Amino acid sequence: MSNSGSYNNPVLFPGNEYSRMLSEKYHYKEWMISRFLNYIPDAEDLLKYVDTKSNLHTYIRANTLKIDPNSLKVRLLEKGFKLKNTIVDEVFEVINHGSDQFTKKVTSGVSTGVSSSSSMDSLIRNPSARISSNQIKEEQSNSKERKLPSLGSTFEYLKGYYYIQDLSSGVAVSEMDIHPSDDFHVLDMAAAPGGKTTHIAQKLNNLGKIVACESNPNRLPSLVFNLSRMGVKNTLVLKIKSEDIMQLGFRFDRVLLDAPCTCEGIILKDESRKRSRTIRDLNICSNRQKRMILAGFEALKPGGIMIYSTCSFAPEENEMIIQFLIDKFKNAQIEPLNYGSSGLTTFNDIIFSSNMNQTRRFYPHLHDTNGFFIAKIRKSTEPDGV
Amino acid sequence: MDFSLRKLERVQNLMEFRKPNRAEKTILKKSFSKWGIFEYYDETNLFIKISETIPNDKKVYICSASFNSLDSLLEYDLVSLGLKIGVMRKKKFILGLNFAELVLEKKKNEEFSFPHVVITEKAVNLVCFGRDIMGNSIIHCSEGIASNQILMIINKNHELVGIGRARYDSELLLQPNLVTVDTVENIGTYYLQEENFGLE
Known part of the structure; x- marks a missing residue:
């Protein structure tokens, strides 16, 4: 049972000595730390992890529309890149793309002391990633011999053979259960810069139809560019607010809502978010996400699947949005997902539906990905109910 | 061609994304033939969009078979549709890189004659x-x-x-x-x- 009346506003927690200390040490706003302590497992480990730039993991996704993943792997290995397989077949981790790889591996070896929260997590965090000091020395000498090109300037990148994208984003699309066929229609509600859109296109093998919505004109060129680079033929780009998608009078087999959010999960990539976000931003994002998820769910065909994701840890942008949807629609059902830690079932005094634990959370310090949230919702064939 | 048909064609020509008309088809077929892929013309789904910035330029797009000229989605404010393969200018088709990719893809198992x-x-x-x-x-x-x-x-x-x-x-x-x-x-x-x- 949910306490549906209480999740309209972001929740603030009183600070204490510990939160003040962490706030000063890691340069976050204190209200963020107080909140993190209430919904992130081993929150201090996360702060420590995020504070070390070398913990940033880089992943690429092979574009199967243009190249076989193994052929890509061979080509990049020949160029001196070291790739590691991941839980998503076409996604590889690039373990030696930058200059600071060695300190990165050393620190990640230390930080692997953090225990994973479930058996699924152990699938993601590969213990073999820990490397010995001899290996580090070997890598150092190899690196001196050979300077690697940047991942965004290789011939293979320009050819659209791969896309640089986090593993968690790859998981979101791979959970969409896409079947390539001419009459399979997918809606991407916030498409730019096109990472997930191009992934969907390759899952569809350029068949069917993808409607990619983006309302921000400044973000449209990057979307069009990436669709072109990756050779995507089945996508129509619309400049439209995705909340207005029902105007199209079109229903979709799959809907992806990678909602605009406060981006708490990518602080490792963008440190300014430690201090630039306010509680008001959280409120604005949360309200918009509610409008978007309703529109997306309505645009779904009966029996269709919606994937809702954000790169935020905040329950107001994640579980509360899903709870809001399932409270509104009786035919919205949460479906289980394969990877990540379980979603929250309680937050402050709010109790979410019991199957909210089937939603998934990704934490940088536990999963070596961005902070991410994924929920899979099926629209059952029963009539809509409000 | 009677007046109403001509008017209809003129209106269609101004639409955002539309199928190539007869004259445009001829130009495109010639280009497909010139680059040795004429036999694939009929299986490609092409659309034309009038350039907003360069008068008389028409952008040519290729997209998957699931889009057709009656698609209700084409009535909306589209930014792009499929892949741009080139531009038609002064009754000529100027190929773009995506057209060249198409030629290479179709000819990958043959000796290149282009x-x-x-x-x-x-x-x-x-x-x-x-x-x-x-x-x-x-x-x-x-x-x-x-x-x-x-x-x-x-x-x-x-x-x-x-x-x-x-x-x-x-x-x-x-x-x-x-x-x-x-x-x-x-x-x-x-x-x-x-x-x-x-x-x-």
């Missing part, structure tokens, strides 16, 4: 960032290329690197220490341009 040069790996890296091609960088060129002719620049794995214009006939393209092919478009600057001006 105008092309194969360049060295070192030259590939330079061409990707806009440099023209010296004769010493050309490993092989197809026969029958005339000066000023458009050709495809490919690497030794038969992957497209760019589109060029020959400065000389085939026999003289391999002359050392001389630029013999001008790079018209390449995968590097092309994408940079698309990124900056993707919406034109």
Whole structure:
């Protein structure tokens, strides 16, 4: 049972000595730390992890529309890149793309002391990633011999053979259960810069139809560019607010809502978010996400699947949005997902539906990905109910 | 053609995205034929969009078979549809890199009969960032290329690197220490341009 009346506003927690200390040490706003302590497992480990730039993991996704993943792997290995397989077949981790790889591996070896929260997590965090000091020395000498090109300037990148994208984003699309066929229609509600859109296109093998919505004109060129680079033929780009998608009078087999959010999960990539976000931003994002998820769910065909994701840890942008949807629609059902830690079932005094634990959370310090949230919702064939 | 049909065609020609009309089809079929892929014309799904910035330019797009001219989605404010393969200007089709990719894809198991040069790996890296091609960088060129002719620049794995214009006939393209092919478009600057001006 949910306490549906209480999740309209972001929740603030009183600070204490510990939160003040962490706030000063890691340069976050204190209200963020107080909140993190209430919904992130081993929150201090996360702060420590995020504070070390070398913990940033880089992943690429092979574009199967243009190249076989193994052929890509061979080509990049020949160029001196070291790739590691991941839980998503076409996604590889690039373990030696930058200059600071060695300190990165050393620190990640230390930080692997953090225990994973479930058996699924152990699938993601590969213990073999820990490397010995001899290996580090070997890598150092190899690196001196050979300077690697940047991942965004290789011939293979320009050819659209791969896309640089986090593993968690790859998981979101791979959970969409896409079947390539001419009459399979997918809606991407916030498409730019096109990472997930191009992934969907390759899952569809350029068949069917993808409607990619983006309302921000400044973000449209990057979307069009990436669709072109990756050779995507089945996508129509619309400049439209995705909340207005029902105007199209079109229903979709799959809907992806990678909602605009406060981006708490990518602080490792963008440190300014430690201090630039306010509680008001959280409120604005949360309200918009509610409008978007309703529109997306309505645009779904009966029996269709919606994937809702954000790169935020905040329950107001994640579980509360899903709870809001399932409270509104009786035919919205949460479906289980394969990877990540379980979603929250309680937050402050709010109790979410019991199957909210089937939603998934990704934490940088536990999963070596961005902070991410994924929920899979099926629209059952029963009539809509409000 | 009676008045109402002509009017209908004129209205259709102004639509955002539409199927090619008869005259445009003829131009496109000629280009497909010129590059040796005429037999694939009927299986490609092409759309035309009038350029907003350059009068009389028509952008040509290729998309999956699931889109047709009656698609209700085409009535909305579309930014793009499928892949842009080139531009039609003054009754001519000017191929873009995506058209060249299409030709290479269709011809991948055959000996290339279209105008092309194969360049060295070192030259590939330079061409990707806009440099023209010296004769010493050309490993092989197809026969029958005339000066000023458009050709495809490919690497030794038969992957497209760019589109060029020959400065000389085939026999003289391999002359050392001389630029013999001008790079018209390449995968590097092309994408940079698309990124900056993707919406034109």
